[in-house]
Amino acid sequence: MTCWDVLGLSPNADSRTIKRQYATLLKKTRPDDDPEGFQRLREAYEHALNWQQWAQEDDSAELAVATVPTALAAQTLQEHYTLAMAAGAGLEFEVTLLERCLWDEELNEEDRRWAFDTFQWLSAWQRLELPQALIEALAEQRRQAFQHTLSLAMAERDEAAFLAAYAARVDQPWLQQPAHAQWLHHMLATLLTESQFWSPAVFEAVRTGQGWQGSDHACPADEWQHLIRRQQGPVFMAHQYALAATAPNTPQQRAARLLLAPMSLGQRRAFAQRLSEHDWEACRTLAATLKADHPDIAQAMPGGTPYFWQDWETAFNTxxxxxxxxxxxxxxxxxxxxxxxxxxxxxxxxxxxxxxxxxxxxxxxxxxxxxxxxxxxxxxxxxxxxxxxxxxxxxxxxxxxxxxxxxxxxxxxxxxxxxxxxxxxxxxxxxxxxxxxxxxxMSVKEWAAHFPRRALGAIGLGALVVALVFAGFKHLDSRHQVGRHQGLQQWTERVCSRMPQTAEDCQAPATHAQWYGQEAEQ
Known part of the structure; x- marks a missing residue:
């Protein structure tokens, strides 16, 4: 789709008509409602104005536009270019074709390849008169397409697809230009560093193809050190698994056992209770290495992280x-x-x-x-x-x-x-x-799903048991306690035993004077 298709105008529209049509369409395409549509409309408007400016400078531009067919075909594209060159509109033809390569999704790959081979776009031999904005947009488009192919192969863990896509870079000479080659170095280094999938064959192919050999190469230093560690990862992991299988006599062996030994979550937690501060420091070092250089192994750990043990470091499980x-x-x-x-x-x-x-x-x-x-x-x-x-x-x-x-x-x-x-x-x-x-x-999944609920249930049940036991103790103990009216009452038993039961002076409870008698008066 060209800029004229977006605006709904013909290529021979003047600048005034372009501006009016843009104002009309802008009322229907608001930036807040449709940001992508607004961006597409804005870029089409700018391209149309640029084209109108070129058309005013050279009246033969209309002929050039007419020579570019609506549906390009491989057998006629060269002929149309020859006609444009004969009319003195070679530049206008090339600019129009460049726009179509950017905007027309129906343009087939053969036509794009012919255009790149013929006009040598994105190389040192392209026309200097081409609009810089179009060249930059074309470079970004080709970069994104190439990067998307490689990223998709890495995301699908398809080693063969990545190697085939990377080998196809030789069919795109523009990648050999210094600016694009520098971008390729950074893109590949970042892609290999951040991808969870790692293939030694992929790294060796990229290192050889990019010339990442010796001490002086174009791979960024930070990413290069990370890539070397990931390439040496199988040897490192084999060493760590060997440490995890041996007797835990050193902090490194104990850290490897906690993180990598085939133990259940309960076994890991019980083992963690025996670790010292030096052991925890070794765990932090190993966990950081696994997270940075071995994301697949880290993701397979409890909770999907090599730091699943952090809460245990300060736990007091007694x-x-x-x-x-x-x-x-x-x-x-x-x-x-x-x-x-x-x-x-x-x-x-x-x-x-x-x-x-x-x-x-x-x-x-x-x-x-x-x-x-x-x-x-x-x-x-x-x-x-x-x-x-x-x-x-x-x-x-x-x-x-x-x-x-x-x-x-x-x-x-x-x-x-x-x-x-x-x-x-x-x-x-x-x-x-x-x-x-x-x-x-329990397994890790069961522990993560049921532990909070079970913990709360255990706390509530424990509190209920304690309350019932205490109430039972109080009930048993109350059966052996002496009441306030129980026991020997000296005066009342001595005097009231010879008096009627209804006598007022013998009603319980006994007064202080009745209880102590003459001793109360002293």
């Missing part, structure tokens, strides 16, 4: 141990104390107070013990591998130094205070929690 301490102290105190005689609430209160004390002392001791456990991590892992598998919650081996020794110390302390039943309860609660984690293992 709820099972705290629950075990509270229940252990409570059960041990109930077995030791005569709560049936009316001291149930007092017994439970003492047990809760002691459990809080054990938690505080245990938290302080853990701050001292944790660095030592990390220092002995290698030995701890070896000892943990020798433990029976049934002792490993979430299928991760327990670490004797980090897990068993602190747990045993807490169990011994509670047993010394509240008896062996308290220690056995603590162990039973921890074992039950570990078995529950092992059985209720």
């Amino acid at each position: 709820l099972p141990l705290l629950l075990a301490i509270v229940l252990g102290c409570l059960v041990g105190a109930l077995f030791q104390s005569p709560w049936q005689a009316g001291a149930l609430v007092d017994t439970a209160g003492d047990a809760l107070a002691w459990s809080m004390a054990y938690m505080a002392v245990g938290a302080l001791a853990w701050q001292v013990w944790r660095p030592l456990a990390h220092w002995l991590r290698v030995l701890d892992e070896r000892l943990g591998a020798t433990l029976p598998r049934w002792m490993s919650p979430t299928r991760l081996p327990l670490l004797p130094v980090r897990d068993l020794i602190p747990g045993a110390a807490m169990g011994i302390a509670i047993s010394a205070q509240f008896g062996p039943v308290a220690g056995l309860t603590l162990v039973a609660v921890l074992a039950a929690v570990g078995a529950g984690k092992l059985r209720a293992g």
Whole structure:
């Protein structure tokens, strides 16, 4: 579609007619309602005015326009150009054809190729008289078309299609010009850097074709370093997977295991509880590399990001141990104390107070013990591998130094205070929690979909259980309490036992003087 088709005018319209028609169409095509239509109308208006200016400078332009057929054909295009040259309107013919290459979507590819080959557009041999605006628009159009073909192949992960489209660049000599060649370098570097699909064959073909060899080449420095890392990615990832499969003796090995080992989300979280600050720093480094250089692997991780572990870095997941301490102290105190005689609430209160004390002392001791456990991590892992598998919650081996020794110390302390039943309860609660984690293992999708709802449900259920238990304790304890009118009442029993039941002085409750008698007057 030409500018005359957009305006609805013939090529011989004068400038006044063009302006009037533009004003009429502008009322129907508002920038706010149809920005693309307005842009198309504006460009057609400017091209028409430029053409009218050229027509006024050379009256033979009308002949040139007439020589350009409405439907170009390969066998007649050369003949029309010959007629235009004979009439002295070669420039006007070329400009009109250039406009049609820009605006006419029905123009076939053979005609476009003939025009490029004949007039050598976008090369050093094109006419200097051509309008600069049209040349820039043509360059942008050809660049976008070439880039779209390559981008589509990368988006579809079609290695063969990309290589074929890239090889076809030799059929477009304009890409060899310095300005366009520089654009091609930047476009290819950006495309390969930002694409999630990576093919070593594609990179090698582009590097060879663009001459990206040695230390001095046209590829931008930042993108080049990134491309080299991505090209070396298979070797890097093989090394990381090897680290993830070995014993986690170094921060790099532990970071690789957390991010890349074949573990469930629950196993990863349990493993993350054992990491130190140096380990988290290694995780940050590896995650940044995966996100920048290996987007496919990063997208396949939990949540679609290599930073799925960030909330775990500051998490304090000791709820099972705290629950075990509270229940252990409570059960041990109930077995030791005569709560049936009316001291149930007092017994439970003492047990809760002691459990809080054990938690505080245990938290302080853990701050001292944790660095030592990390220092002995290698030995701890070896000892943990020798433990029976049934002792490993979430299928991760327990670490004797980090897990068993602190747990045993807490169990011994509670047993010394509240008896062996308290220690056995603590162990039973921890074992039950570990078995529950092992059985209720969920996939990443299930965890993401159900965790908030289940967490809220668990909190509400826990609050209900605590309220019911406390109400039950209060009810049992009230059965053993003494009421205000119960017990021995010395004066009333001694005097009123010989008087009628309706005597006014013997009605309950007894007064202070009746209760204490003569002692109240002293």
